Amino acid sequence: MCSFSRRSLLAAAITAAVAGALAPEAAAAAPSGTARDYEKNGPHQPAKAAGDGAHTLYHPADLASSAVRHPVLIWGNGTGATVDQYEALFAHLAGWGYVVAAANTGQSGSGEEMLDGARYLIAENARQGSVFHGRIDTGQIAAAGHSQGGGGALAAGADPLVKTTIPIMPGPQGTVSALHGPAFFVSGQADVIVPAPYVRARFAACDQVPAVYGQLRGATHFLQGDTRYRLIGAITAWLQYHLAGDQAAKSVFYGPRPDLGQDTAAWSDFARNSRAEEVRAVLSG
Secondary structure: OOOOOOOOOOOOOHHHHHHHHOOOOOEOOOOOOOHHHHHOEOOOOEEEEOOOOOEEEEEEOOHHHOOOOEEEEEEEOOOOOOHHHHHHHHHHHHHOOOEEEEEOOOOOOOOHHHHHHHHHHHHHHHOOOOOOOOOEEEEEEEEEEEOHHHHHHHHHOOOOOOOEEEEEOOOOOOOHHHOOOOEEEEEEOOOOOOOHHHHHHHHHOOOOOOEEEEEEOOOOOOOOOOHHHHHHHHHHHHHHHHOOOOHHHHOOOOOOOOHHHHOOOOEEEEEEOHHHHOOOOOOOO
16 A cells, blocks of 8 residues: 555644644534534543554543543554654544554554554553553444555454444455444545545445445545545544444434435445444444
8 A cells, every 4th residue: 555645634733733732623512413523623632642662642631630431542554654644633532532542653454553552551551550540441442544554454353352443445454254343434536546446345345244434525545635624523423423422423324314425525425234224322332
């Protein structure tokens, strides 16, 4: 897969964001059930930490004073890409209450580098003196990645640690039939590196778990312009429903008129498999 360029996804103005000036948007009001609601800032300020050297961590700045356990996203970069190229996404998710462990490698297709991030946070959750002690919801872990990292997310998604998977323009790594939790496949309409029909075919092969497919209108492999913000909102909504139980986020993907199917200005194709069509109002597991 191609290296993820500096003009790519979520690269702009991030150092200031993590320092505490994230956002053109104010914090979100109660979401009404559209993906664009989730493009707005969450209630927390983001913070960044070096982690174990193999991973860069993002988390709510008020983690130490938090009374709740926070869900986790493990992340894989595209081939040759670096964590800072995706930092806007990670800072945004930290603002919504997530802890992100992003693997410091441009070769994450095995999924193991990502899973090591989950294992590190689980160990830190148990370690006295860690800022993460007692603050990680070890049963609510998602795997996501872009390009080769998207293939790595599929590989990691076969592990019992991972509850849900978000492969973004994924490479050929991983086996979709090995997934055991819901999956959200994302393609770009104008992507010539990982073409949309290839991603849709991988979605179509995933029939054992609820799976959703979204094609970002006009998006290249590098998610130019506003396509990056449409993706941020959709990822946040997916995690909010599947890891945080946010029922408003459910209608972005499920129900009779899912938002991603209605927002044709942002999404040029949308599909769900039969298991996703059967998703009910109450989360299981």
